[in-house]
Amino acid sequence: MIELEGLTKRYGEKVAVNNLTFTVHPGTVTGFLGPNGAGxxxxxxxxxxxxxxTAGDVRIDGKHYAQLxxxxxxxxxxLDAKAMHGGRSAFNHLLCLAQSNGIPRARVHKVLDTVGLTAVARKKAKGFSLGMGQRLGIAGALLGDPEILMFDEPVNGLDPEGIHWIRNLMKSLAAQGRTVFxxxxxxSEMALTAEHLVVIGQGRLLADTSMSDFIRQNSRSYVRLRSPQRERLLxxxxxxxxxxxxxxxxxxxxDGAGSEQLGELAAQHQLVLHELSPQQASLEEAFMQLTAESVEYHAHADHQPPSTADPGSPPPPGGTPPGQSWGATWQQPGKGN
Structure with a gap:
């Protein structure tokens, strides 16, 4: 279990995390969502x-991380698949981690096999592809056979088979009663994996609820009907x-009537329906709806610059012609994402 209470982090005047309080419970995959710069x-x-x-507290199974x-x-x-010594082999990278935490050497072989890297165990990590490095990072997370696991962008660089594998791995770990964050x-991937969601924006908690409740509360549900007897249906x-x-x-x-009710009503009046389909917003649509006011970095669709200009060149002398914009709109980034 991970418990946050009033967790706050400031970098000068920038508030990256603002009074966060929530609990990540075992036995479920909890998704952690937020726009870029959310903290x-x-x-x-x-x-x-x-x-x-800066303020507040966070505990891992009732203890601060430093007390473990x-x-x-x-x-x-x-957190970062590249956070490893590139000159070490995959096996030696994991062996160093194991020896520092009193983990048996045999466990290194086990997790390498779990993530599919046994064949390249003796190869240096600097030669790994992005996906291979990601698998090695996942192996490091699994090394101590912990009850709590945290993954930041775990499918980054993985091929479709790898994405399917990590999705099922996280579900399996949660089914074993572990805490998965x-x-x-x-x-689209989070919708297939997570059962519970914690959503933040600009460092503040926006939602702490189940996946189904989150979508229902932040989107419109309706039933779509289509009939050749449209006027009579109306x-x-x-x-x-x-x-x-x-x-x-x-x-x-x-709105306000279920597909079952509408289907029975049409049948009672012998109406032909060519379509009767309940419509539910996706996780992405619900997320965009909730976080619309919390997005810190906005991209804008610029007008095309003159075709003779180099896209990477600076604006022409005298400024940008009226009605045109040059390059991307960019804001000074703050810490935390």
């Missing part, structure tokens, strides 16, 4: 004692006190 990485670094909070003896046996983390910008819906909205292409959208 996710800073929060995870404070969980592991890599950054000291052989911490890899309590919590394993992948994962941060990712890939909403009359039947009106008589039943159900409001339908024209959606174009001959379709109707109905």
């Amino acid at each position: 996710k990485s800073t929060t995870m670094r404070m969980m592991l004692g890599l950054d000291n909070p 003896k052989d911490p890899l046996k309590y919590i394993g983390a992948l 994962v941060s990712s910008h890939l909403m 009359d039947v819906l009106h008589e039943a006190g159900i409001t339908a909205v024209e959606a174009g292409n001959g379709t109707l959208e109905v």
Whole structure:
């Protein structure tokens, strides 16, 4: 279990993490979401004692990280897959970690096999691809067989098979009763993996709820109807006190009535339906809706510069011509993402 209470981190006047309080429970995959600059990485670094909070507290199974003896046996983390000595082999990298935490040598062989790197165990890490480095980082997180695991962008660089593997691995770890906390910008992947969500924006807690409740609370659900007997269908819906909205292409959208109710109503009046489909927003749509006011870095669709200009060249003397913009809109970054 990971417990945060009033966790705050300031860098000068910049508040990267602002009074965060939530608990990551065992037995479920908890997704950690937020726009760029929201404070996710800073929060995870404070969980592991890599950054000291300005205020508040974070505990790992009731203790501060610094109080854990052989911490890899309590919590394993992948924050940066490149955080390794490139001149060491995969095996020796993991062996150093194991020896520093009282972990048997045999465990190194075990996790290398788990992540599929046994064949390259004696090769230097600097020659690894991004995906191979990611697998080695995951092996390091699993090394101490911990009850708590944290992953930051775990599918980065993995091929489809690897993505499928890490998704099932995280679900399996949670099913064993372990605490699994994962941060990712890939909403489609998070929707397939996480059961619970913690969402932050500009360092503040925006949501701490189940995946299904998050989508329901931050999006519109409706039923789409399409019938060759459209006018009669509208009359039947009106008589039943159900409001339908024209959606174009001959379709109707109905809020406040389930697909079962609408299907039975159509059957009672012998109406032919070509479509009866409940519509639910995706995680991405719900996330965008909730965090719209918390996005710190906005990209804008610029007008194209003159075709004779080099896209990488500076603006022409005298400024940018009216009605055109040059380059990307960029804001001074603050710490924490």
